[in-house]
Amino acid sequence: MATISGDPIATAPGTAVRGRPRTGPRPHPVSRWSWLWLLVGAGLLPFASMQTLIPLAAWVAPVFLMRFTRSQRPAIGLPVLVVAMCLALLVGARDGFFPMENGIGYYLFVVTLGVGGAVPFAVDRVLAPWLSGLSRTLVFPAAVTAVELVGAISSAYGTAGSTAYSQYAGLPLLQLASVTGIWGLTFLVSWLAPVLNQLWEQGWSGSGSRGPVVAFAAVLTAALLFGGVQLAFAAPAAETVRVAALAPDRQLSDLAYSAPDLTTADPAERAAVRDEYLRPVLDELFQRSEREAVADARIIAWSEAAVRTLEEEQTAVVARAADLARRHGVYLQVSMIVQLADAGDESDGGAVNENHAVLLGPSGTVVWDYQKSKPTPGDGQEPGPGVVPTVDTPYGRLATIICQDDFFPGLVRQAGRAGVDILLVPSSDWRSIAGWHAQQAPFRAVENGVALVRPTRQGISLATDAQGRLLGHKADYVVASEQTLVVSVPTRGTDTWYPRAGDTVAWASVVGLLVLTGAAWGARRRSRDGAGPAARTGSDQAERPALLDGLPPR
Known part of the structure; x- marks a missing residue:
């Protein structure tokens, strides 16, 4: 049975929220499949970072984990995700991977990493329902990149474990690091999850999904073409x-x-x-x-x-x-x-x-x-x-x-x-x-x-x-x-852009995340004032992500 919630994403179909007039579209159900998506995503996590890297796992695992967090109430989905991430870290960091003795300090360290890994999903869960189209898909990759930047600045291990390092085996894609550093790779790999989830939620016919899919495909293609050209025509030719x-x-x-x-x-x-x-x-x-x-x-x-x-x-x-x-x-x-x-x-x-x-x-x-x-x-x-x-x-x-x-x-x-x-x-x-x-x-x-x-x-x-x-x-x-x-x-x-550009892409992700937060906050305030998503009609309403159709007016 689907459960009832006041959440704009996870709400039982046909159920009006108590104390609020039922004027908007039907709310969206909590998915009974969400636990399967959690198992699939969590099962891929140990291969997305740490010592047993499978490059494709880093692209695919967040897709299913986001499907889980978006189709569960935050009070359930996010704590469960932290637990799943901690368990995956214990598997990935087996056999003395970190130079630390087992004990309370080690497990607190793992929990800290698990919470850090879950933060981008929490940010997506909070902000994405109030955004639409391309901007909705940019929240998660910007959050992942921002979290990794904070980790690189504050951690004694620097960028170790970054999403970007999972792509070590793909030389054409790796050339992107010569321009953006690892941050461009982190953003690109993380962008796939919200793009596919938007397509999953709306289908190809939804105008809010076609734009992000085309944009993602164009950027990925450009990155691969750039890398291929670099490898083919700019190879070292010195003695x-x-x-x-x-x-x-x-x-x-x-x-x-x-x-x-x-x-x-x-x-x-x-x-x-x-x-x-x-x-x-x-x-x-x-x-x-x-x-x-x-x-x-x-x-x-x-x-x-x-x-x-x-x-x-x-x-x-x-x-x-x-x-x-x-x-x-x-x-x-x-x-x-x-x-x-x-x-x-x-x-x-x-x-x-x-x-x-x-x-x-x-x-x-x-x-x-x-x-x-x-x-x-x-x-x-x-x-x-x-x-x-x-x-x-x-x-x-x-x-x-x-x-x-x-x-x-x-x-x-x-x-x-x-x-x-x-x-x-x-x-x-x-x-x-x-x-x-x-x-x-x-x-x-x-x-x-x-x-x-x-x-x-x-x-x-x-x-x-x-x-x-x-x-x-x-x-x-x-x-x-x-x-x-x-x-x-x-x-x-060879000359590369990164030594001059530095961590511009990472800091741009931080700024972009702040802008997206402001946009989501503005949309939420307009909804409270009666001019938000529930009041939209016509083509504006058609462009809204399907998971937002349950937003009741305030």
Whole structure:
């Protein structure tokens, strides 16, 4: 049985709202199918983000979830949606996906994400009934984009989990990021749900559905054509340079990171730990670096946290790298976790180590010593100053960031504005995020028109060109003993709009959502005054969305 409600969308047919005159069209029923739509949408959610991405799921899941929220009373539909989203997040974030211990803090974090994911549906449920035509379909994508922008600004994980990253597999569509950043992709993917729901509600004959369908199809087609033209006619045509991306030997790296706690050790104990646990992986990486230099690699880059070293040994490690770079005339970037000599207790929130990427030039001089700008929570590090370093070389302009820095497009945009050609992204993952993180990294290459080289410990080492084409990858860290990826990388990047335009699309979505809120508020006030939807006749009434036909006059 359909239930009775005062809601403008979910109301029993033929039932007048108590205390109000029955002059408008028949109200709309609560759909008995809505729970099926919830199950379908929630079943697709774990594949729309997090570690098991199916690109189509990100388009389709919101369609059914919106069908559920629009055909249920808000007091029921929205809390149920939050629960469904939290359960989907627990599935998507399985196997230690987030570096957090199970406990109340973890579940509060999941609930926060679930509420954030439900907010755009709540905004659509509140505003859409008071709008019509194209404007009605823009509420949801604007809300999704605005929520993701707020998350990117406020979250320690930046844009991780953005809707846009679900489209990693479609190179033509991915080129849109070179103009709009990820925000254009987020908006476009999210726009499908209200467009199809409007068509579902009104049918093709409804004039309020044809316009949005045509507009969406036109924008999607334009984006695909733009991407196709970019890939066909603007491919990198520069000379290439041989680059070696090194991750540490797995067993030796495990040995280094199993070293005893050094926070209370005296100098002699620290030296003993260095010799037994830390030096083997360092020696092995230098041996492989020399081998690649002899094999004519001109740029050699180690993964994030490739070695763990003591603060008092850091200068010696850099000097050894400088000697190798000078003898072979190469650019060598060594990445290390430096254990601080005077570190306190990590549980007190103080820094216990530093995360460095040090580039040595062919003359043996230090080109830069970059500290990770956006440390992963719990890593025990203080963030660096957030300035992306660059240097001009015979192989193009180089720059570097470290691992999770790539979740922050605003940080990486410094490389695009500086005209960088090759971006080094030393990284370190863990098994449950390895594939997911590797899928997101090329977005920064496309946005900024840079070739990207990503040597990765405990994950997938890869390299792409400036349009996201995969130049090479090595995905077998957990089973292989050899962890070297050698690729030929274009020495010249491409110009893109995003470094100049920045997050304009995201902020435009925020402004647009405010405008739509004002329009919906005005329509609601006119309805209260008797000049709103229930008083419309003729062609105006014909253009109203079918789900609004139950609005009683006030």
